[in-house]
Amino acid sequence: MTVLADILTILLNGLQQGAIYVLLAVGLSIILGTLKFVNFAHGALYLIGAYLGLFITGQVPLSNGQLADWGIEAYGIGLGFTAALVLVPIIVFIIGILMERFVARSFYDRPDTDQILVTFGLAVIVQELLRALLGGSSQPFPQPGWASGPISLPIIGNFPRWRLGVIAITAVLVIGVYALVEYTDFGLIVQAGTLDEEMVRLLGIRLSRPYLVVFGIGAALAGVAGVVGGPLANVNPNIGTEQLVPAFLTVVIGGVGKIEGAVVAGLMLGTLQVALIQTGYAAWSQVGIYALAAVILLVRPQGLLGSEVDVA
Amino acid sequence: MTLLDVEAIDGYYGESHIIQDLSLSVDDGEITALLGRNGAGKTSTLRCISGATPPDVRSGRIRFDGVDITDEPPEDIAVRGISLVPEERRVFSDLTVAENLHLADTVRNKANTLGRDLDFRDDGMSTSDIYEYFPRLDERRTQKAGTLSGGEQQMLAIARALHQSTDLLMLDEPYEGLAPQIIEAVENAIRRISEAGTTILLVEQNAVAAMKIADRCYVLDRGQVVFEGPAEELQADQETRDKYLGV
Amino acid sequence: MSDEPRDATPAAASESGADVSDGFAARLSRFRERESSTVLITIVGVLVFPFIFNNLLNGYTQLATLMLIWGIFAVGFDILLGYTGLLSFGHAVFWGGAAYAAGIFSASVSSQPLLVLLAGTVFAVLLAWVVGFLSLRRGGIYFAILTLTFGQMAFYLAASPLAFLTNGENGFTSVTIAPLLGVIDLHGGVPFPLSIAVDNMLYVFVAVVTVLSVAMANRILHSPYGIVFRAIRENERRAEFVGLHVWRYKLMAFIISAAFAGIAGSLFAIEGNYVPLGSLYWTESGAIVIMTVLGGVGSLFGPLFGAGLYLYIENIVSGFETLGSFWHLILGIVFVVAVVVFPDGIWGGIEYLRDKVTGGDES
């Protein structure tokens, strides 16, 4: 019984630990898989999502940064968390669209390294602008009232309510995106566009819009991750960069472009990490996830669910 | 009546002037052949017409059905009713045969083209007809196109163009890689859709094969038209054939 | 590199009527192609660089030294990225690994600079053999992430489980460096004729290693390896089907680039008498990618420029009175602007300008 409880706790903790990875990785993966665009600014979109979430949710006092120096004491419009959960994805979707249109598009034909350079540059710019304006200090991001505090679950016992919410939101969004990509003509067009853009257009299909949408969706997922992940830890300008490496790791372990792969990989990493911690090997938990990643990639170089041919 | 009218176009790859002051016209219902050696500019001409860049067209006009399409993007030109069997097949390798065909499905494309001027008919060849012409594709519906044999991919490329709603079908070396008896089948298909009213622009290296079904011929050399006229005339013009076609 | 006479130039020259400049351009291009001239240019470069840097660009010799060290790293990295077409995101493991190896060696075996340099480099090479062996199963992003993974593993190992060796988060502080060959104090001044150009023995030492490294890279790229690497970059499968053992060549490219990283990392430990834990972190791997791309991949000198610019912003601009604290922001803007304005990197831009000036001399 206790063993069962332990296992279930590990799984549930692993789920929630992996959920943020999954949200970020799915967005990154569809952008990388379908548009062949290496987006090092994905973490910055997460960052934007988190700060936008703060801005929409409440009033954040300012004590540092340029805005404070100019005498502005607080920022925020105080619409509450639910509003943030709805508005942030929309806004970040639009940011994603602008990014596709004005940045990514001109880099589709250029080498990965150029894409990395420009998106990494953008990420640094976003991060440093936020820091310059709002200060570098961490801000607490309050959990939504309706989801704060622990909830009592059978067998497991107490579990933070909001973390269940994170799992649920992630599941719904990921299933939705999966259905869109796998079961609709939209998905087919995007897949075909990945393979041979010009030929798709020669068939009379306009691709610019599907690309915009894919980029927008990928971005919006990162934005949502920022809003739902913000209350798990505090928000500061560095959280975006910190998420980048685990997110890429998840994408590649799962197989580039494979949504279900990203999910499996995210959950595996999350669960392993939690399992190492809860069984007393905490010191090895970081080494552990990288070791797992290495082993998976050595056994299946294309990732868990990746296809045999080189994608990117 | 002239369906396609190419007027003195110049096309460039970067700085190299590939299409030089080229004019041609294709009449409604006709089978027109575009002939010439390797590198004469045949494929480039088709690319200009279909709106694919490069080459970029720096001067001249291309009119289709009276509409100036010179500067239109390829997807709009396709929707107007021009379909292309490209050089090198260009099938979507990771998609199945059925999915490849589905992408050319005009009804679905219509949905995707909302907001554009859509006066085209939904009269592409039906999938059942296509599978009848190419039983091999029928067998391989769920196979990924990239794993098809060379000839099978060529069949798929042709099938895909036939499935599009089309007034003008442009074929770039459609017989390449096909076994003799399939070549016959393709010839038959071309004749049949031509009889049904579709206009054909056929690019070929092999003048003999092309002249068999063409009404009119153009011969290109270094991006310029060096001969135009009825197929019989070219048949008779030994000098042109020696000089520009090597047959 | 070919010795065969070029025949196109004279005709072009008489046509344009600009005999003198075209003749000059042709001579210039022949000069550039000779191997010894590459070395000569490098020697002149490292001699005049500190003078220009310190007097006109607000620099100082220690930073010039550091620029050369990163430059060596970048030159080697470009053999892998620019010539072979493999993007590694874990090269910090060789840089930092060599630095630690060199540092630990200096503290516990011998503090002779040359031996320390050798120890760090050998360690990097051995490590690269293992990491390369495991990572080179796939190209593209998979290779990048696999190398990243090994790099991060090394970082977390050094941070805690191996802290008894590395001194963990605090960095390895016990590096000790003896005088070079027993007589030359690396932290001391420079004797007369040289002191006109440079003021610091460590710089001279690093500059000599830099010249040797550039010469070595140049030679490798002009050996059959250079052409095989490029062939692999352009069409790996075809290279396999002409009978080349592509995988082993890729492994060699990886090891060679790691050897350069090892030389640079060891010098880094010697220069600073200190090895920061951060030298293993993935951002260091990212920095070398960025420096190389910024400078211009697939060129010998480009990466040196990229390394210089990066370090200039990081160390000089960051000290500016008002702009200083925005140096990260400036760096970000530079990345974006550079990649938009100079698609072929800074070196590409320089070549473009040079061709404009000399009237173009491409074959």
Added chain:
Amino acid sequence: SGDGGDGGGGGGDGGDGGDSDSYPALGNFPVEGDTVTFGFNVPQSGPYSSEGQDELRAYQLAKKHLNNGGGWIEDFEDLSGDGVLGYTVDSVNGDTATDADTARQSAQRMINRDDAVMVSGGSSSAVAIAVQGLCQQENVMFMACLTHSNDTTGKDCVRYGFREMFNAYMTGQALAPVLEEEYGSDNTFYQLYADYSWGQTVQESMNQFLSDVGWEELNSVPTPLGTSDFSSYLSEAANSGADVLLLDHYGLDGANSVSQAVNAGLDEDMEIVVPLYNRPMAQAAGGSIEGVFGTIAWDSQIDNDASNSFTTAFEDEYDRVPSGPAQLAYAQTLQYAAAAERAGTFYPPEVIRELEDYEYDNVGLGQETMRACDHQAQRSIPVARGLPESEQSDGNFIDLVQVTSRDDVGYACDSGPAAECELGEYGDE
């Protein structure tokens, strides 16, 4: 080692110090011209930038007071308010980005290009250790600002570095009695500690001193570098049934672990302690720090002349309450200047000898000694407790509980971290 500077060598002393005759050139001595340069090396970017900015304000204030009087100048009898040794004080700033390597490069620039005679800064132990190592090598003084690891004046100590801040060991000594008094003497405790040298020293020290008061450690679990989600660690901690949970995390990690602990309801069943507070952490943790104990470098609530005069001067200048690190920055700068005045020269070995075993009581924490054997200030330590969210206000998040006297903390030169310290050379041997 010799002159690492710009090759100028000796001679050319244009200033009026005139002390170059009596001492050989060493490091950036002698000072050329009529200004003397200090290097202020603080995090201006990255997560600790707000802290760094506050330090920078204090440094600039110190510079201003040294040149023009004001602040503590009156209380420091060695200082005149008219520069130092007749030289006007100038400064250069650098960004450490809270990264040891960046910090070291930045200090290198200050030393080699800008000829700084003293570098000050810190904000993380790795940074302080890296920079003081460089300073030792270059024969330039380092006045540590915020660094709390035992190693800074323990196994990584250097002759050229001095630390006013206390260390983890002393935190344990200061905190244990307070915790015993508050929570009783037979408690069990559980520690999560950042898995690198600083966290390890905190974990060891807390264990040592809490065991001394009769508490029992149930378990201590390392959290790897870079952890931001502590939930699974916390659920293990909750299951342990311990009475007290110690979160040995630095700064923002601490803010995360504290607020996550409170969100998971851990504060209902156990008491939470954060051994080292700092302001960004308290601010980021918000209401979660209510009632949480910890030690703090200095606080404006400390009521004595020096503290009050610093607070007033700082508020007059910047219209904000100074933080602990700001006080450290200000104090260390003045401390160095005073030592140079006493020595009558910037020649580093002499300045070092002036600072060693120097007794003072003018930086706001009562009587102190800058001990010669490890360059660790022997001083009193403020213990604080977090305020409820409703009582928090700008710059004020904690309630000062007591200032543990320096007689109750500290260790002999041959015990504790000092036993591992070997200071190295003065440079004039």
Added chain:
Amino acid sequence: MTLLQTEQLTKQFGGLTAVDEVDMEIEQGEGVSLIGPNGAGKSTLINLVTRRLEPSYGDVSFKGESIVGMDPHEVVQQGMSKSFQTASVFPELSVKENATIAALAAEHGSFRVNFFRHRNSYPAVEELTNDVLRSVGLYGERETQADSLDYGNKRRLELGIALAAEPDMLLMDEPTAGMSPDETQSTVELIKRVKDELDLTFLLVEHDMEIVFDISDRIVVLNRGSVISTGTPEEVQNDPAVQEAYLGGVEE
């Protein structure tokens, strides 16, 4: 001497048997063509021989030695070279460098540790490169960048790369696809010439029957993965089974 031999060679993709228990022998010096309808398994067979595909079962031996389990480059080193279906060159290298790569592999084996000798100090490689470029008629274009060659010249270069690997046997999958009649003719001449000059054995896949009948000593006909006929051009031409499955007639 038998150069190449397949025994019971079979390749299945899922439920589909693309190559079905093929037994085939090619003698030293022979020119053999492989023909058959689209999807008959010709390319698959070639890929099995060049080790791009792993057989489901059966064996391939070259010069009397089984090559199953070898890496592709090892097979090339044994003396079997392949020219690719679509021109596959090294686009950003010069024509000469393209050929040099193969010549290096031919002269120095699949891998060499010495990375420090200058390229110009390998006269044998240089000579081989120049010879090959002359024989495919690209010597004049040797400094041209490969991707700016026109299609026909690219195919020539492609063939040149294959020849520079100094093969005993050359496999060619539709080498004249996309060539104009005169280009085709000169390629055929070229193949004939190098066959004679170098005593080259070849296996050719081709749909153009004129070429096939012109160039082959022997023809193997494949249909649905199995050999349905083999013999001299005349024998095959007159085989009713071949007539039906390939040359004329209707598809089943």
